[in-house]
Amino acid sequence: MDDVIKTGIGELDTMLGGGLLDDSLVLILYDTNSFGWVLGVEIFRSLVNRNGFGVVTNYSFPMSLLQKYGKMLGFNVKELGESRNMAIIDVFSAVNGIISDLPFVYSPGEIDASTYLPKMVSVYHEILREIGERKPIGLTITLDGFAYLFGEESAMKLLQRNLVMKESARITERRRRPVNIFLLNQDRVSKRFISWISQYAEHIIEFTHGEAPGVEKMVVRKSLLPEFEPCTAEFRFSKGKIRIIPERLEV
Known part of the structure; x- marks a missing residue:
């Protein structure tokens, strides 16, 4: 199928029913002591390495800490x-009034719930010039950080308005559509x-940590592939x- 994209992680592609739908949202759910978020980063890295352009939206970490997390995974953020091959929108x-000196880090400037969408759209259109003909691969670090900064109610309204804007763009714009990966710590937001x-x-994809460090249960809860x-x-x-x-569930 032309509208299915391989993650480059064989076991995961099989569990998903073949890969990822093009122009899709991948939600990675994990808890506080989980390393499940690492899978989201690995999907991102794999897709960027195959003629993608990474767009990281950072809601949760100072840049220095973000780079340390990357280093732990052998992921050189600065390089x-x-x-x-990547831009960071540093919300x-x-x-918090910090200005980065890194050339690939974009700032939306002073921002709140009322100015969020126009400012983020403006920054993204600036990044589009860098993307060119490559496929945009989005990584949100993290969705719970987004909810914390703007409040859950505002976050839901902003996300819904953004979905409407994306649907309109599908009709009016002729460019490659993104795959977006959302990282979400379930312990930091409401059910x-x-x-x-x-x-x-x-x-x-949901993760639950167990008693043994570094060993977790992984469940593919949903995939819209036949x-x-x-x-x-x-x-x-x-x-x-x-x-x-992998281990097949009895159904």
Whole structure:
């Protein structure tokens, strides 16, 4: 199928029913002690490495800490940005009055819920010139950080308005559509917020940490591909590397 994109992670593609739908939202759900968010970063890295352009929207971390998280995974944030293969929209720093000196970091400036959409759209259109003919790969770090900065009610309204704008752009604009990966710590938001965003995601992958460090339960909760079957796996993380061991659910 032309509208299915391989993640480059074989076990995951099989669990999803073949890969990711083009122009889709991938929701990664995890808890406080989970390394499930790493899978989202690995999907992002794999897609960017295959003629993609990464657009990271940062709501949660100072840039120095973001780079440390990347280093743990062997992901050189500065190198990828300076090679013009990734841009970062740094909302966290903008809200806290910090100005980055890195050329690939974009600031929306002073921002609140009332100015969020026009300012973010303006920044994204600026980044589009860098993207060119490459496929945009979005990574939101993190959706719970977004909800914290603007409040859950405002966050839901902003996300819904953004979805309407994206649907309009599909009709009026002739450019490559993005794959967006949302990282969401379930412990930091309400069940209502999770339920609300889940209805808009084409793919949902959930992680639950166990007693053994670095060993977790991974469940593909949702995938809108016709070959998808509900499935679970053991997810392992060690020394910056992941391993997925699938196990078919009895249905």
